[in-house]
Amino acid sequence: MALAQRMVGGIALSLLASSALxxxxxxxxxxxxxxxxxxxxxxxxxxxxxxxxxxxxxxxxxxxxxxxxxxxxxxxxxxxxxxxxxxxxxxxxxxxxxxxxxxxxxxxxxxxxxxxxxxxxxxxxxxxxxxxxxxxxxxxxxxxxxxxxxxxxxxxxxxxxxxxxxxxxxxxxxxxxxxxxxxxxLPACPGDADFNGVVNFTDLTILLEAWGTDEAAADFNGDGLVNFADLNSLLDAWGQVCG
Structure with missing residues (x-):
């Protein structure tokens, strides 16, 4: 899996690159x-x-x-x-x-x-x-x-x-x-951009990094563009655990 590393608040985050999966x-x-x-x-x-x-x-x-x-x-x-x-x-x-x-x-x-x-x-x-x-x-x-x-x-x-x-x-x-x-x-549930089964700060960071692109991991509604609709899906699912 192709990954790109980012540092946010001192935490290393693995962000899915567009070629992942x-x-x-x-x-x-x-x-x-x-x-x-x-x-x-x-x-x-x-x-x-x-x-x-x-x-x-x-x-x-x-x-x-x-x-x-x-x-x-x-x-x-x-x-x-x-x-x-x-x-x-x-x-x-x-x-x-x-x-x-x-x-x-x-x-x-x-x-x-x-x-x-x-x-x-x-x-x-x-x-x-x-x-x-x-x-x-x-x-x-x-x-x-x-x-x-x-x-x-x-x-x-x-x-x-x-x-x-x-x-x-x-x-x-x-x-x-x-x-x-x-x-x-696509993630098992909308909002789980890092595929780890829970929707949290890491997923929000991935979405913001992918804003305006066609990154599948953050394109929760599958329309080909990461935007406010996907942000709303993530916020609606915040804190949820999914399989």
Whole structure:
């Protein structure tokens, strides 16, 4: 685990660096082969990244033509009438018990939404299938704005499991790009930034050191930014012991 040391009030504190407990997933849109990770039970955050964050991709194109010209994005349709770069990715495991996208919880559904839908993100539970699909429901003229609009996701595994990350496109011959994701373990309970089972001064210090960044250990609501919402979560949990 990568750690950064700080001295506060004469006490040495081990602060989680942004790379701690993280794995990078690169989903290649030119192949149907997904990426599989073996993960322990617990909560995880999935953060879209680009080359600046250590990834290979920033977004992907599912067609060999782009007809969306609006940099703010064009609503995707079914059947397809507008084409462009997209930020969709999927997380699949039989052990997913809960999920969120864009900072909002996803209620289980038995079928995918109908396009146009913004956001399109959903938590599909059908038979033995448990899949979180994360997508804002838009296509973009270039990969840059598609990446900028990509949503952060969280999911919770009820038990240790293989977790599959994919783009869900069965036809890849005209595809381009891919999605890069940073998968990070979240504290067992909001506020426990140092993973020691109690919410206290050390956790507050870690949060303040991480203020304004995307540090997963202090991003208690999983929205990709350490801010006042996370501070409120920590203060609400102050003094609590969690497993």
């Amino acid at each position: 993280a794995q990078i997933v690169n989903i290649n849109a030119l192949t149907t082969t997904p990426v599989t990770l073996s993960l322990d039970a617990g909560a995880y955050r999935v953060l879209p990244i680009n080359s600046a964050g250590g990834g290979l991709y920033d977004a992907w194109l599912a067609w060999d033509v782009v007809n969306c010209s609006d940099p703010q994005g064009c609503a995707a349709t079914a059947p397809t009438t507008v084409m462009g770069w997209i930020n969709r990715y999927a997380i699949t495991s039989s052990e997913i018990a809960a999920a969120s996208a864009g900072g909002l919880p996803l209620a289980p559904v038995s079928s995918a939404p109908t396009l146009p839908a913004s956001p399109y993100s959903h938590f599909l539970v059908s038979g033995s299938t448990r899949r979180v699909v994360v997508w804002d429901g838009y296509v973009y003229p270039t990969s840059g704005p598609a990446f900028a609009a990509a949503d952060v996701a969280t999911f919770t595994l009820a038990s240790a499991s293989s977790v599959v990350f994919s783009h869900l496109d069965p036809l890849v011959t005209d595809n381009e790009g891919g999605m890069s994701l940073r998968v990070e373990r």
